[in-house]
Amino acid sequence: IEDHYNITDRAAEVFLLEKPDFYNASDVINNCVYPNDRDIFNKNLELVRTGMIEQHDLEYRWLNKNGNPVWISSRGQVIFNDDGKAQYLVGRISELGRKNKIDNITGLYREIRLRQDILNIDRTFAGSGFLLLIGVDNFKDINERYSKETGNETLNGLARCIVKTVMDKAKVYRMSGDEIVVFCKNLDSIQCDPAEAMYKNIKAAVDKHIGEKYYKLFYTIS
DSSP states (O other): OOSEEEOOHHHHHHBTOSOSEEESHHHHHHHHBOGGGHHHHHHHHHHHHTTSOSEEEEEEEEEBTTSOEEEEEEEEEEEEOTTSOEEEEEEEEEEGGGGTSBOTTTOOEEHHHHHHHHHTSOTTOOOOOEEEEEOBTTHHHHHHHTOHHHHHHHHHHHHHHHHHHHGGGSEEEEOSTTOEEEEEOSOOOOSSOHHHHHHHHHHHHHHHHHHHTTTSSOOOBO
């Protein structure tokens, strides 16, 4: 496949791209892909290049012009040449947030995805797990006293703290208002109360985050 990429003008305006048409596409797009998702993106791209797969179908994150991750759905069809080698990948990308699958403020999956993930649990599953609901105390006061933008920044900071704390041990979802849910399945822990332990770690991460912001905005979670 020729290392050339063409995308819509609007996408180039939104994401961390200088122009809609460019060469050295692998390097340019990797720079646009959220760091935590680059491994899965490159593995999928290698399967396309080697002709191991005929369709590209991936949900991952790109960085917008502000450096914030945006979930996208990327789908494409591999076009082979007469020698049977992959020559083109033709497809489209779309923002999942526009389909209400992803919350555009925090970058987290929304409640609809949580319901799907719970329903997809095998009925024969005999493991343990938990749901942890976390919210910002008096969040309405933050919006009214400061601004809606400040409230959004608060939620985004909380989401980042939670994701960084749980890592790959659990999934994180944005619910309504200021509520965020942590869904932990296939639990393997010797702790007496792993949910409480995770909450304490999240709270410590939030307190540290507030301190790093020089306590410009102080809030608590529960």
